[in-house]
Amino acid sequence: MENIMMLPASYCVMNEEEMTYTTGGASAIQAIAAWVFPPYAWLAGVTAIRDYRKKNPNTWTQDGLDYFANDMGKSVSNFLYDLACASWVLGTSATGIGLVINAAIVLL
Template structure:
Protein backbone atom coordinates (compact mmCIF):
# COMPACT_ATOMS: atom_id res chain seq x y z
CA UNK A 1 0.00 0.00 0.00
CA UNK A 2 1.25 3.50 -0.94
CA UNK A 3 1.46 6.03 1.85
CA UNK A 4 1.88 9.25 -0.11
CA UNK A 5 -0.41 11.75 -1.79
CA UNK A 6 -0.08 12.72 -5.42
CA UNK A 7 -0.77 16.39 -5.99
CA UNK A 8 -1.04 18.36 -9.24
CA UNK A 9 2.22 19.76 -10.61
CA UNK A 10 1.13 23.37 -10.00
CA UNK A 11 0.00 22.74 -6.40
CA UNK A 12 1.39 25.20 -3.86
CA UNK A 13 1.46 24.28 -0.19
CA UNK A 14 0.15 27.04 2.08
CA UNK A 15 1.25 27.66 5.63
CA UNK A 16 -1.24 28.42 8.41
CA UNK A 17 -0.45 32.14 8.13
CA UNK A 18 -1.23 32.14 4.41
CA UNK A 19 -4.56 30.35 4.97
CA UNK A 20 -5.85 33.53 6.66
CA UNK A 21 -5.97 35.22 3.28
CA UNK A 22 -7.85 32.42 1.54
CA UNK A 23 -10.86 32.27 3.86
CA UNK A 24 -12.18 35.64 2.67
CA UNK A 25 -14.95 37.71 4.11
CA UNK A 26 -14.76 40.74 6.31
CA UNK A 27 -17.04 43.00 8.28
CA UNK A 28 -17.11 45.46 5.38
CA UNK A 29 -18.21 42.73 3.00
CA UNK A 30 -21.03 41.78 5.35
CA UNK A 31 -22.22 45.37 5.66
CA UNK A 32 -22.09 45.85 1.89
CA UNK A 33 -24.15 42.69 1.42
CA UNK A 34 -26.76 43.82 3.93
CA UNK A 35 -27.01 47.26 2.34
CA UNK A 36 -27.30 45.70 -1.11
CA UNK A 37 -30.10 43.40 -0.01
CA UNK A 38 -31.89 46.34 1.63
CA UNK A 39 -31.61 48.41 -1.56
CA UNK A 40 -32.93 45.56 -3.72
CA UNK A 41 -35.78 44.84 -1.30
CA UNK A 42 -36.84 48.49 -1.14
CA UNK A 43 -36.58 48.74 -4.94
CA UNK A 44 -38.81 45.68 -5.26
CA UNK A 45 -41.43 47.08 -2.87
CA UNK A 46 -41.33 50.44 -4.65
CA UNK A 47 -41.67 48.77 -8.06
CA UNK A 48 -44.66 46.69 -6.96
CA UNK A 49 -46.38 49.73 -5.44
CA UNK A 50 -45.80 51.75 -8.62
CA UNK A 51 -47.11 48.91 -10.79
CA UNK A 52 -50.23 48.60 -8.63
CA UNK A 53 -50.83 52.35 -8.83
CA UNK A 54 -50.39 52.30 -12.61
CA UNK A 55 -52.72 49.32 -12.99
CA UNK A 56 -55.36 51.01 -10.81
CA UNK A 57 -56.09 53.38 -13.71
CA UNK A 58 -58.77 51.69 -15.82
CA UNK A 59 -57.44 52.93 -19.17
CA UNK A 60 -54.03 51.35 -18.48
CA UNK A 61 -55.61 47.90 -18.10
CA UNK A 62 -57.59 47.94 -21.37
CA UNK A 63 -56.51 45.68 -24.20
CA UNK A 64 -54.69 42.40 -24.41
CA UNK A 65 -51.70 41.65 -22.14
CA UNK A 66 -49.17 42.67 -24.80
CA UNK A 67 -50.85 46.05 -25.26
CA UNK A 68 -50.87 46.62 -21.50
CA UNK A 69 -47.18 45.63 -21.28
CA UNK A 70 -46.39 48.01 -24.16
CA UNK A 71 -48.11 50.88 -22.38
CA UNK A 72 -46.25 49.99 -19.16
CA UNK A 73 -42.92 50.00 -21.00
CA UNK A 74 -43.74 53.42 -22.47
CA UNK A 75 -44.58 54.77 -19.00
CA UNK A 76 -41.34 53.39 -17.53
CA UNK A 77 -39.36 54.80 -20.46
CA UNK A 78 -40.92 58.24 -19.98
CA UNK A 79 -40.02 58.20 -16.29
CA UNK A 80 -36.46 57.01 -17.01
CA UNK A 81 -35.86 59.87 -19.42
CA UNK A 82 -36.55 62.50 -16.74
CA UNK A 83 -33.22 62.18 -14.89
CA UNK A 84 -30.25 59.86 -14.36
CA UNK A 85 -31.46 59.05 -10.84
CA UNK A 86 -34.89 58.06 -12.19
CA UNK A 87 -33.15 55.90 -14.78
CA UNK A 88 -31.09 54.07 -12.17
CA UNK A 89 -34.03 53.66 -9.78
CA UNK A 90 -36.30 52.35 -12.57
CA UNK A 91 -33.67 49.92 -13.90
CA UNK A 92 -33.12 48.39 -10.45
CA UNK A 93 -36.81 48.23 -9.53
CA UNK A 94 -37.86 46.85 -12.92
CA UNK A 95 -35.08 44.28 -12.79
CA UNK A 96 -36.11 43.05 -9.35
CA UNK A 97 -39.81 42.93 -10.27
CA UNK A 98 -39.05 40.97 -13.45
CA UNK A 99 -36.52 38.68 -11.73
CA UNK A 100 -39.17 37.72 -9.18
CA UNK A 101 -41.92 37.47 -11.82
CA UNK A 102 -44.05 34.71 -10.22
CA UNK A 103 -44.16 36.54 -6.87
CA UNK A 104 -44.67 39.86 -8.64
CA UNK A 105 -47.63 38.53 -10.62
CA UNK A 106 -49.18 37.17 -7.45
CA UNK A 107 -48.74 40.49 -5.63
CA UNK A 108 -50.16 42.46 -8.56
CA UNK A 109 -53.23 40.23 -8.88
CA UNK A 110 -54.13 40.28 -5.18
Protein backbone atom coordinates (compact mmCIF):
# COMPACT_ATOMS: atom_id res chain seq x y z
CA MET A 1 0.00 0.00 0.00
CA GLU A 2 1.39 3.37 -1.01
CA ASN A 3 0.65 6.73 0.55
CA ILE A 4 0.15 9.13 -2.34
CA MET A 5 -0.89 12.73 -2.00
CA MET A 6 -2.92 14.05 -4.92
CA LEU A 7 -2.82 17.81 -5.36
CA PRO A 8 -5.00 19.97 -7.60
CA ALA A 9 -3.57 21.09 -10.94
CA SER A 10 -3.41 24.71 -9.74
CA TYR A 11 -1.33 23.84 -6.65
CA CYS A 12 1.77 25.98 -6.16
CA VAL A 13 4.62 25.21 -3.79
CA MET A 14 6.10 28.23 -1.99
CA ASN A 15 9.20 28.51 0.12
CA GLU A 16 9.51 30.40 3.43
CA GLU A 17 10.66 33.68 1.85
CA GLU A 18 7.78 33.71 -0.64
CA MET A 19 5.33 33.19 2.22
CA THR A 20 6.44 36.51 3.69
CA TYR A 21 4.64 38.28 0.89
CA THR A 22 1.43 36.27 1.18
CA THR A 23 0.88 36.06 4.93
CA GLY A 24 0.19 39.75 5.28
CA GLY A 25 1.05 42.04 8.13
CA ALA A 26 0.00 45.46 9.29
CA SER A 27 -1.76 47.72 6.86
CA ALA A 28 -0.98 51.42 6.53
CA ILE A 29 -4.24 52.18 8.37
CA GLN A 30 -3.19 49.99 11.31
CA ALA A 31 0.22 51.65 11.43
CA ILE A 32 -1.31 55.14 11.47
CA ALA A 33 -3.92 54.10 14.05
CA ALA A 34 -1.17 52.74 16.30
CA TRP A 35 0.53 56.14 16.36
CA VAL A 36 -2.64 58.24 16.60
CA PHE A 37 -4.60 56.13 19.11
CA PRO A 38 -2.21 54.91 21.84
CA PRO A 39 -4.65 52.52 23.60
CA TYR A 40 -4.96 50.57 20.35
CA ALA A 41 -1.17 50.23 20.04
CA TRP A 42 -0.81 49.26 23.69
CA LEU A 43 -3.51 46.59 23.51
CA ALA A 44 -2.18 45.22 20.21
CA GLY A 45 1.35 45.05 21.60
CA VAL A 46 0.45 43.37 24.88
CA THR A 47 -1.83 40.82 23.23
CA ALA A 48 0.80 40.06 20.57
CA ILE A 49 3.33 39.29 23.31
CA ARG A 50 0.76 37.14 25.13
CA ASP A 51 -0.14 35.22 21.96
CA TYR A 52 3.54 34.60 21.13
CA ARG A 53 4.17 33.40 24.69
CA LYS A 54 1.29 30.95 24.45
CA LYS A 55 2.51 29.58 21.10
CA ASN A 56 6.10 29.25 22.33
CA PRO A 57 5.88 28.56 26.08
CA ASN A 58 9.44 27.28 26.50
CA THR A 59 11.38 29.62 24.20
CA TRP A 60 9.44 32.88 24.14
CA THR A 61 12.03 34.79 26.15
CA GLN A 62 14.94 33.59 24.00
CA ASP A 63 13.35 33.85 20.54
CA GLY A 64 10.86 36.68 21.02
CA LEU A 65 13.15 39.51 19.93
CA ASP A 66 14.22 37.59 16.81
CA TYR A 67 10.57 37.08 15.88
CA PHE A 68 9.88 40.77 16.54
CA ALA A 69 12.83 41.86 14.37
CA ASN A 70 11.76 39.55 11.55
CA ASP A 71 8.22 40.90 11.67
CA MET A 72 9.49 44.48 11.59
CA GLY A 73 11.56 43.67 8.52
CA LYS A 74 8.62 42.46 6.42
CA SER A 75 7.41 45.90 5.32
CA VAL A 76 7.47 49.58 6.18
CA SER A 77 3.94 49.45 7.57
CA ASN A 78 4.90 46.49 9.79
CA PHE A 79 7.94 48.43 10.99
CA LEU A 80 5.88 51.49 11.93
CA TYR A 81 3.11 49.42 13.49
CA ASP A 82 5.49 47.27 15.55
CA LEU A 83 7.49 50.31 16.62
CA ALA A 84 4.35 52.08 17.86
CA CYS A 85 3.12 48.99 19.71
CA ALA A 86 6.51 48.37 21.32
CA SER A 87 6.93 51.99 22.37
CA TRP A 88 3.54 52.06 24.09
CA VAL A 89 4.06 48.74 25.83
CA LEU A 90 7.50 49.82 27.05
CA GLY A 91 6.22 53.26 28.01
CA THR A 92 3.41 51.88 30.11
CA SER A 93 5.74 49.30 31.65
CA ALA A 94 7.97 52.12 32.89
CA THR A 95 5.31 53.02 35.44
CA GLY A 96 4.80 50.74 38.41
CA ILE A 97 1.11 50.04 37.91
CA GLY A 98 1.57 49.72 34.14
CA LEU A 99 4.20 47.05 34.60
CA VAL A 100 1.87 45.05 36.83
CA ILE A 101 -1.03 45.35 34.36
CA ASN A 102 1.13 44.46 31.35
CA ALA A 103 2.66 41.48 33.16
CA ALA A 104 -0.77 40.26 34.21
CA ILE A 105 -2.06 40.39 30.63
CA VAL A 106 1.03 38.71 29.17
CA LEU A 107 1.34 35.98 31.79
CA LEU A 108 -2.33 35.08 32.26
